[in-house]
Amino acid sequence: MGEFLASTWYTYNTLLYTIFVNGMLALSIYLTLACGQLSLGNAAFMGMGAYTAAILTMKAGAPFGIALIAGGALPALVALIIGIPTLRLSGVYLAMATLGFGEVVRVAFLNMSITGGSLGLNGVPAKTEFWHLLLVMGILIYFFVKLKSSRFGRALEAINEDETAASVMGIRTTLFKVWAFAAGAFIAGVAGGLNAHFTFFVSPREYGFEFAVDILTFAILGGTQTFWGPIVGSTILTLLPELLRFMGPYRLALNGLILLFVVIYLPNGIVSRDTFKKKADRG
Amino acid sequence: MLKVQNIIKDFGGLRVLDGVVFQVAEGAIFGLIGPNGAGKTTVFNIVSGLLQPTDGRVIFNGADITRLPPHAIAAQGISRTFQNIRIFGEMSLLENVLVGMHRLFSYSPAAMFFDLPKKRTEEKLLREKACDILSLVNLEDKADWAAKNLSYGGQRKLELARALATDPKLLLVDEPAAGMNPAETEELMDEIVQINRRGYTICVIEHDMKVIMGICGQIAVLNFGELIAEGSPEEVKRNPLVIEAYLGKEG
Structure with missing residues (x-):
């Protein structure tokens, strides 16, 4: 029995780790979606966090905790710089800015020497333990629970529903949007740092536009009305390719079909508000 | 309490407000009336900071609030409801x-x-x-x-409650009677009077003169972006310019 568990763990621990990291990324984009903004830069933020944390542990010998926090802080700072001019406007400006930003970051990773150019960074020390992931995820879930019933959570929700009305109610809409965007970038950066320290390498190819869209899909599929949606969505989308492995070459097609059906029949995502209060809000 | 001074607003080449001037006294129910498209809501949008005027100033309790963002104006104590409900x-x-x-x-x-x-x-x-x-x-x-x-009428009431919740000194109410039947309208006007008695100054927009004649002490009439009359309901009702704006010129 013990042997079986050990071998199962050995086979699947990477998958389990990835579920947690993807869950964090889904939550990172949920924060911006929760105030009605679309960010396509979260893959790039994750990459910045991965490189920053890996460089700090490999080249500077920094403690893992410090490296992770720095890996979150740098993207958050960059998010402030992008967010302050673009989030003053309402509309799709953040999506446009982050789309361009993601490409700039990808090309920068490819060409800078400190990031190892196109080879990326190899031999990142294995420092991520499973309990690190549990702890970070636990803190995030606790944070989102507290946020929901606070003045800050209500302000984000109001901005999401009607930015004009929210501003007339005295809410500093730009401040909240920038804050949510930067906090999302921080989460993505920490997730990147954690990811780099169990996959042992950081490659510039992982953090492009395609993965930015994957992160968005995690959240949309799971549902963006509550923070549980993105967690469920990312878990399903991480597991699905593995569960469909028996399909061989057809698995991507089936993967796509499942997504299609969820979007058609569950437009609010797999987990919506009504999942939690079936009766409560009916008069 | 509120002084609107020579507000001009252009949308592209179109002048929608042309030198609008009026004052709302503390404790009053002030009516801003005019036919559809006269620019009433634009005045509210400028006072609440959602739009910037092309020229002119808005003074609230002695402070110039003309170019403040909406949240700062809310902090000064001005709140509003919307004509097209925005709960x-x-x-x-x-x-x-x-x-x-x-x-x-x-x-x-x-x-x-x-x-x-x-x-x-x-x-x-x-x-x-x-x-x-x-x-x-x-x-x-x-x-x-x-x-x-909520029902339509309920949503209007909720909007009023939400505006009151900001603890405003001045409440801007944009066409509260829109889409309501006469009985509901009367009930709502009663509620506005009740709110006024609690010490809130109120400025109401309405295009139907009859609805607010009874509750306003002072009325300003807008037509095509220009202020054509100001005074007590009785004075405004007799003003030939107002009659012309509402009923057309005698042939």
Whole structure:
């Protein structure tokens, strides 16, 4: 029995780790979606966090905790710089800015020497333990629970529903949007740092536009009305390719079909508000 | 209390407000009337900071608030409702009112995260106050409903409650009677008078003169962006320019 568990763990621990990291990324984009903004830069933020944390542990010998926090802080700072001019406007400006930003970051990773150019960074020390992931995820879930019933959570929700009305109610809409965007970038950066320290390498190819869209899909599929949606969505989308492995070459097609059906029949995502209060809000 | 001074507003080449001047005295119910398309809502949008005027100034309690952003104007004590209802549909009635009370909360993100006593007492106190405000418009028994499930009239009342929740000195009410039947309109006008008696200064937009003649002390009439009359309801009603704007010229 013990042997079986050990071998199962050995086979699947990477998958389990990835579920947690993807869950964090889904939550990172949920924060911006929760105030009605679309960010396509979260893959790039994750990459910045991965490189920053890996460089700090490999080249500077920094403690893992410090490296992770720095890996979150740098993207958050960059998010402030992008967010302050673009989030003053309402509309799709953040999506446009982050789309361009993601490409700039990808090309920068490819060409800078400190990031190892196109080879990326190899031999990142294995420092991520499973309990690190549990702890970070636990803190995030606790944070989102507290946020929901606070003045800050209500302000984000109001901005999401009607930015004009929210501003007339005295809410500093730009401040909240920038804050949510930067906090999302921080989460993505920490997730990147954690990811780099169990996959042992950081490659510039992982953090492009395609993965930015994957992160968005995690959240949309799971549902963006509550923070549980993105967690469920990312878990399903991480597991699905593995569960469909028996399909061989057809698995991507089936993967796509499942997504299609969820979007058609569950437009609010797999987990919506009504999942939690079936009766409560009916008069 | 509120002084609107020579407001001019151009949208591209179109001048929608041309030198609008009026004053709202503290404690009054002031009516801003005019035919459809006269520019009434544009005046409200400028006063509440959603639009910037091309020229002119808005003075509130002696301070120039002309180019302040909407949240700063709300902090000065001006709140409003919208002609096309803009409640937060997915949120509960109580949450809608709590959003209105946003600036009355002061606890920090740290207090939120660690569930500090300051957060708990503030939330408890202001939730009670929010229930009181809902009962002002007779919606307290539906506090947990999602706002989108309210009737049209209920949503109008909720918007009024949410505006009151910001603890304003001046309340701008944009066509409260739009889409309501005569009985509902009368009830709403009563409520506006009640709110006024509690010490709130009110400025109401209406295109139907009859609706607000009875409750306003002072009325300004806009037509095609120009102020054509100002005075007591009796004076305004007899003004030939007003009669012309509403009924057309005698042939």
